[in-house]
Amino acid sequence: xxxxxxxxxxxxxxxxxxxxxxxxxxxxxxxxxxxxxxxxxxxxxxxxxxxxxxxxxxxxxxxxxxxxxxxxxxxxxxxxxxxxxxxxxxxxxxxxxxxxxxxxxxxxxxxxxxxxxxxxxxxxxxxxxxxxxxxxxxxxxxxxxxxxxxxxxxxxxxxxxxxxxxxxxxxxxxxxxxxxxxxxxxxxxxxxxxxxxxxxxxxxxxxxxxxxxxxxxxxxxxxxxxxxxxxxxxxxxxxxxxxxxxxxxxxxxxxxxxxxxxxxxxxxxxxxxxxxxxxxxxxxxxxxxxxxxxxxxxxxxxxxxxxxxxxxxxxxxxxxxxxxxxxxxxxxxxxxxxxxxxxxxxxxxxxxxxxxxxxxxxxx
Amino acid sequence: xxxxxxxxxxxxxxxxxxxxxxxxxxxxxxxxxxxxxxxxxxxxxxxxxxxxxxxxxxxxxxxxxxxxxxxxxxxxxxxxxxxxxxxxxxxxxxxxxxxxxxxxxxxxxxxxxxxxxxxxxxxxxxxxxxxxxxxxxxxxxxxxxxxxxxxxxxxxxxxxxxxxxxxxxxxxxxxxxxxxxxxxxxxxxxxxxxxxxxxxxxxxxxxxxxxxxxxxxxxxxxxxxxxxxxxxxxxxxxxxxxxxxxxxxxxxxxxxxxxxxxxxxxxxxxxxxxxxxxxxxx
Numbered sequence: 075x076x077x078x079x080x081x082x083x084x085x086x087x088x089x090x091x092x093x094x095x096x097x098x099x100x101x102x103x104x105x106x107x108x109x110x111x112x113x114x115x116x117x118x119x120x121x122x123x124x125x126x127x128x129x130x131x132x133x134x135x136x137x138x139x140x141x142x143x144x145x146x147x148x149x150x151x152x153x154x155x156x157x158x159x160x161x162x163x164x165x166x167x168x169x170x171x172x173x174x175x176x177x178x179x180x181x182x183x184x185x186x187x188x189x190x191x192x193x194x195x196x197x198x199x200x201x202x203x204x205x206x207x208x209x210x211x212x213x214x215x216x217x218x219x220x221x222x223x224x225x226x227x228x229x230x231x232x233x234x235x236x237x238x239x240x241x242x243x244x245x246x247x248x249x250x251x252x253x254x255x256x257x258x259x260x261x262x263x264x265x266x267x268x269x270x271x272x273x274x275x276x277x278x279x280x281x282x283x284x285x286x287x288x289x290x291x292x293x294x295x296x297x298x299x300x301x302x303x304x305x306x307x308x309x310x311x312x313x314x315x316x317x318x319x320x321x322x323x324x325x326x327x328x329x330x331x332x333x334x335x336x337x338x339x340x341x342x343x344x345x346x347x348x349x350x351x352x353x354x355x356x357x358x359x360x361x362x363x364x365x366x367x368x369x370x371x372x373x374x375x376x377x378x379x380x381x382x383x384x385x386x387x388x389x390x391x392x393x394x395x396x397x398x399x400x401x402x403x404x405x406x407x408x409x410x411x412x413x414x415x416x417x418x419x420x421x422x423x424x425x426x427x428x429x430x431x432x433x434x435x436x437x438x
Numbered sequence: 439x440x441x442x443x444x445x446x447x448x449x450x451x452x453x454x455x456x457x458x459x460x461x462x463x464x465x466x467x468x469x470x471x472x473x474x475x476x477x478x479x480x481x482x483x484x485x486x487x488x489x490x491x492x493x494x495x496x497x498x499x500x501x502x503x504x505x506x507x508x509x510x511x512x513x514x515x516x517x518x519x520x521x522x523x524x525x526x527x528x529x530x531x532x533x534x535x536x537x538x539x540x541x542x543x544x545x546x547x548x549x550x551x552x553x554x555x556x557x558x559x560x561x562x563x564x565x566x567x568x569x570x571x572x573x574x575x576x577x578x579x580x581x582x583x584x585x586x587x588x589x590x591x592x593x594x595x596x597x598x599x600x601x602x603x604x605x606x607x608x609x610x611x612x613x614x615x616x617x618x619x620x621x622x623x624x625x626x627x628x629x630x631x632x633x634x635x636x637x638x639x640x641x642x643x644x645x646x647x648x649x650x651x652x653x654x655x656x657x658x659x660x661x662x663x664x665x666x667x668x669x670x671x672x673x674x675x676x677x678x679x680x681x682x683x684x685x686x687x688x689x690x691x692x693x694x695x696x697x698x699x700x701x702x703x704x705x706x707x708x709x710x711x712x713x714x715x716x717x718x719x720x
Contacts, residue, residue: 100447134537141536141566148562159584331573338572338602345605349629403621406637410619411710412663413641415450416457416656417506425461426652 085424092422098123145170173326180319187239187314194229194306197222197262198299201269205292208273216273223270226263233259239310248312255305262298269295367394445706452666453710457659464655472654477615477633478646481514484589484613484632485521491588494528498578498603499542499594500618501571503535506641507619511593512545513644513653514617518591519549523558531564532581534574539566575599579606592616592631593640596623604630617643674699 097119104116149163157163200222208215232238233255242252269291276285314320356362373383374391384390420426464470488495497518499511515531522529531546533539543564550559567577579602582590590607592600592614600623607614608630616627617635627634635643638660645653677697681688688697 137536137540138569139536140540141533141569144536144539144564144566148565151562331570334576335570335572338576339598342598342601345601348605349601349626353629406619406621406624408667408707409638409660409664410641411707412453412660412667413638414506414619415453415710416660416663417510417641419454419457420461420652420656421506421509426650426656427648 088422088424092418094126096422176319176322176326178319180317180323183314183317183319187310190239191303191307191310194299195303197225198296198303201266201292201295201299214273216270219266219270219273223263223266226259226266230259230263239313240306241313242309244312251305251309251312255302255309258298258302258305262295262302265291265295265298367398370394443706443709445702446709449703449706450710453663456662456666457656460659460662461652461655464651464658467651468655470651470654470658472642472646472657475635475639475642475646477617477635477639478643480613480615480633481518481591481643481647482521484591484615485518485525485527487613488588489525489527493588494530494585495522495589495591496530496532496578496582496585496587496607496612497542497591497593498532499535499538500592500596500600500603501534502538502594504537504541505595507595508538508541510641510644511617512541513648514591514593515542516545516549517647519546520553523550523553523555526555526558528560529563530581530585530587532567532574532578533564534567534569534571536566536569539564571597571599572602575602578603582606582610582612586610587612590614592618592627593635593643594618596620596627601626601630607631670699670703674703 101119103120104118105113106116107113108117146167149167151157152160152163153167201219204213204215204218207213229240232240233242235241240255242255244252269288272285272288272291276288350368353361354365354368356365370387371391371394374387374389374394460470485495495518497515499508499515502508502511519529521527529546531539531542533542543561546563547556547559550556565581567574567581581587583606587607587610590604590612592603592607593616596603596618597620600618600620604614604616604627614631615633615635616631617640618624618627619637619640621637624634624636641660642657644650645657674697677699681697688701
């Protein structure tokens with residue numbers, strides 16, 4: 075594409091994007107009338123704001139892919155060209171791919187577990203909807219509840235299957251949970267069977283419709299299915315925690331990533347001491363003032379008790395922070411905010427030369 | 439998302455108006471004076487030192503994602519990259535944000551292209567390290583130590599990792615120039631770096647280096663916007679004095695505000711700041 079067209083396109087997109095967010099910010103949440111003309115139902119400018127924000131997140135996710143490509147390019151080149159420290163690059167890439175594989179397995183397991191769990195959680199709402207439609211529009215309910223029963227029977231077979239998240243062959247320490255799930259499954263099945271029979275025996279046109287015993291049966295089925303969902307969630311979570319993917323993922327994060335992050339953070343303590351030493355060397359008038367202020371703040375910060383060399387030290391510290399430090403920080407804050415606003419306007423209106431643009435040099 | 443109150447709109451117009459006015463004047467050819475900022479002059483010194491020692495330079499925008507701050511940083515990166523292209527020095531740009539990485543790479547490529555040195559451009563100069571704050575910090579430390587950088591530029595948004603990054607440069611004896619709008623990190627940079635640009639000086643750096651009339655005009659406009667803030671503060675002080683002298687108390691809607699004007703400014707200004715930088719300022 076011609077560079078001029080590309081620039082124009084970028085400017086147009088920037089302007090439209092900026093205009094949308096600006097209008098979203100300044101317009102009221104709902105406009106009920108414009109110039110005295112009322113809008114039926116009102117106009118909501120930011121109605122699709124969440125979707126638009128999500129689309130920006132998608133662009134960010136694509137950029138993350140570019141980041142991954144960059145890592146592979148930089149470290150792959152180091153290995154291929156046997157550059158100094160190529161072993162580190164190899165370790166990084168190996169680590170990267172192992173974590174990607176383990177995390178992908180974990181994600182697959184998690185999705186599988188969630189699918190089963192979501193289905194079981196949906197059973198109780200299914201019964202409620204079936205009953206509502208039966209009452210409202212006489213939609214036949216018995217065959218639908220029969221389908222639910224068939225599904226409950228198939229779940230029973232899952233409890234015997236070794237690779238299922240509902241498998242009940244657990245060590246003895248989990249006997250209580252195994253018995254509870256078994257019981258809940260039996261109870262849900264028998265309640266649903268009773269409900270199916272009730273629906274089959276009732277005609278919607280009878281004078282006593284809806285029969286009180288039917289309402290009670292629906293309610294007890296819903297409760298039994300909710301209990302089943304609750305217990306199977308516990309069971310599936312137990313199986314999920316023991317999967318290779320989950321264990322591997324926990325290992326990499328718990329044994330490597332988190333402690334290494336904490337180690338980096340703890341370095342700060344030493345660096346702060348080092349930086350404090352450098353700043354407390356009294357070399358100039360400014361350094362002396364800073365040291366004096368720091369000394370007062372530090373001495374005023376120490377725990378309450380006989381350690382204070384002067385009893386009003388904490389008040390002095392608070393005075394310094396509130397009346398000297400805070401206004402200075404606020405001034406910086408004001409300045410930066412105004413400069414940021416000016417920069418945002420310049421970006422929005424594409425007023426200045428973009429740092430991304432190729433500029434003609436004097437010789438050109 | 440928060441919605442603007444009429445006060446916010448008035449305040450925004452009071453700030454943007456002078457900026458647009460002086461941009462217009464500057465583009466029409468009016469000469470505008472920009473005071474000397476030693477920290478920005480030090481950028482060229484750091485580049486020169488890296489060239490003399492034959493060691494690379496590093497430039498990071500810290501945690502800055504796509505935002506006005508990043509755009510301001512890219513202006514400085516462009517200047518440093520052009521110098522690096524002219525003098526044949528290497529520049530490394532470690533990045534924490536993949537989107538910022540893409541923009542930094544484009545800036546670098548265009549800087550080399552502008553100087554007709556595109557063949558010297560190294561595609562591995564811009565490096566994505568990690569999106570995790572401390573993994574990035576450890577990657578940056580390793581890079582600075584291995585490459586023994588002679589000049590380090592820390593321009594952007596920083597948090598707890600600021601001191602780790604700055605100490606890494608200090609340990610290898612690099613000239614370090616830092617610029618940040620993150621108030622809490624300024625003291626760390628002052629104690630560790632050779633030069634520190636505070637707050638809005640980060641935004642001024644681009645104007646100072648490029649002498650672009652739009653940026654210079656905007657800079658002057660910002661000064662007038664600050665005069666507006668100053669006037670509001672003075673009115674607020676007068677109002678507070680009046681309240682104090684007459685023994686009245688004001689029921690504020692925002693913490694710490696003791697007069698209606700202070701309350702209004704605080705509420706409006708916080709909304710503007712949230713609009714520009716998002717909610718995560720701390």
